[in-house]
Amino acid sequence: MDFYLGIAVLVTHSNKASSTPVMVKREVSMCFQLSTGHKVKGNGHSWTNTEKDQDKLWQIMEKLECFFGTLVGCNVYITPSDSQGLPPHHDDVEVFILQVEGEKHWRLYEPLVPLARQYDVAPEDKVTTPSHEFLLKEGDLLYFPRGVIHQADTPASSSHSTHVTISCYQNTSWADYIQDLMPALLHDAANENVNLRKGIPLQQLLHLDSTSSGSTLAGLLKDLADRIEGGCQLRSCEMLRDFMGHRLPPFMKDSSPLYQGKKGTAKKSVHPPNLNSTIKLQHQDYAAITVDHVPKMLDPTEELVIYVFHALNNSRESHMVSDTEESPPVTGLRFPLSHMNALKAIWENKPLRVKDLPLESDRDKENLAISLWTEGLIENVHTED
Numbered sequence: 001m002d003f004y005l006g007i008a009v010l011v012t013h014s015n016k017a018s019s020t021p022v023m024v025k026r027e028v029s030m031c032f033q034l035s036t037g038h039k040v041k042g043n044g045h046s047w048t049n050t051e052k053d054q055d056k057l058w059q060i061m062e063k064l065e066c067f068f069g070t071l072v073g074c075n076v077y078i079t080p081s082d083s084q085g086l087p088p089h090h091d092d093v094e095v096f097i098l099q100v101e102g103e104k105h106w107r108l109y110e111p112l113v114p115l116a117r118q119y120d121v122a123p124e125d126k127v128t129t130p131s132h133e134f135l136l137k138e139g140d141l142l143y144f145p146r147g148v149i150h151q152a153d154t155p156a157s158s159s160h161s162t163h164v165t166i167s168c169y170q171n172t173s174w175a176d177y178i179q180d181l182m183p184a185l186l187h188d189a190a191n192e193n194v195n196l197r198k199g200i201p202l203q204q205l206l207h208l209d210s211t212s213s214g215s216t217l218a219g220l221l222k223d224l225a226d227r228i229e230g231g232c233q234l235r236s237c238e239m240l241r242d243f244m245g246h247r248l249p250p251f252m253k254d255s256s257p258l259y260q261g262k263k264g265t266a267k268k269s270v271h272p273p274n275l276n277s278t279i280k281l282q283h284q285d286y287a288a289i290t291v292d293h294v295p296k297m298l299d300p301t302e303e304l305v306i307y308v309f310h311a312l313n314n315s316r317e318s319h320m321v322s323d324t325e326e327s328p329p330v331t332g333l334r335f336p337l338s339h340m341n342a343l344k345a346i347w348e349n350k351p352l353r354v355k356d357l358p359l360e361s362d363r364d365k366e367n368l369a370i371s372l373w374t375e376g377l378i379e380n381v382h383t384e385d
């Protein structure tokens with residue numbers, strides 16, 4: 001079995017009898033592979049960098065990122081016969097476990113923190129009777145949610161075990177989403193509601209048991225809830241940028257006519273569209289329209305504009321690499337709010353004539369089509385003479 005991607009390979013080994021498991025962790029940020037012929041005996045392990053079948057995980061994971069709308073991570077665990085790698089723990093991600101070689105004996109336990117938002121090792125006294133116990137064999141798939149306590153060992157009857165853990169929904173709970181929405185929601189609400197601009201009571205910060213101001217606070221939060229119910233424009237600030245900027249580009253074989261270059265740069269259909277062209281959206285799953293302010297240093301008026309973010313030019317190498325490690329920021333286009341109806345019309349994903357776009361001037365229609373075409377987001381289906 002061959003694997004590929006910017007993933008972590010965890011070769012874990014410890015004597016089952018030992019209470020302190022040893023984990024040999026090898027983080028990789030570049031593409032690499034694990035070869036079929038690796039040997040895992042005793043504490044030994046090896047792999048080679050062959051180039052075969054290297055795209056399989058990319059293909060699966062980028063489709064899962066489209067489906068879930070969250071980043072999808074991947075770890076490979078190799079555990080020798082008659083040993084266990086990790087102690088009982090729960091993860092902060094939803095996991096799909098693919099048993100690819102050998103067998104693994106799994107024990108799952110009721111969560112102490114259902115839908116946990118943090119990884120944690122389970123206290124020994126809480127790991128008593130498993131809720132589920134089974135043997136995964138080659139080709140089996142296991143799913144369990146965040147927070148389920150688990151441990152796994154390779155039985156003596158199996159020469160080794162290799163499994164791939166595909167994970168998603170890290171930091172993607174309602175709590176994370178509300179936290180992401182809140183700054184922009186408050187900013188806009190405070191522009192309109194003088195009550196939110198009033199000063200907090202004297203020495204409020206010094207008295208955290210603020211029972212006296214509790215009802216004022218609750219009332220202001222209810223106002224925010226009313227704004228949302230009234231259909232105000234929500235702006236996801238960081239989560240969308242993080243997802244779009246760090247997800248995988250669409251899977252394409254190098255030979256595909258759509259992509260060229262090693263970074264998977266979107267290739268455009270041959271002719272740019274003009275007013276007489278019929279255009280159609282492509283790669284909708286890899287793009288999102290959002291409304292946000294232009295950063296204050298670029299535009300002190302804080303005008304709202306439309307951003308079209310997309311992942312078509314993302315590189316596989318920067319998948320889930322944080323910005324501090326020099327990954328490129330999210331790519332996208334910026335349009336005035338007046339372009340919203342035209343963008344919505346294109347996003348209906350049906351062939352559409354450029355001259356029928358709901359925009360004031362022919363120049364705006366053509367410019368919008370050309371901008372999206374340049375990014376590889378629309379195709380020029382045909383152009384009338």
Ligand SMILES: O=C(O)CCC(=O)C(=O)O
Nearest residue numbers: 077084085086095152165
């Ligand atoms: O194989 C192991 O020791 C544990 C693997 C695990 O915890 C996981 O895949 O989430």
Ligand SMILES: [Mn+2]
Nearest residue numbers: 089090091150
């Ligand atoms: Mn785990």
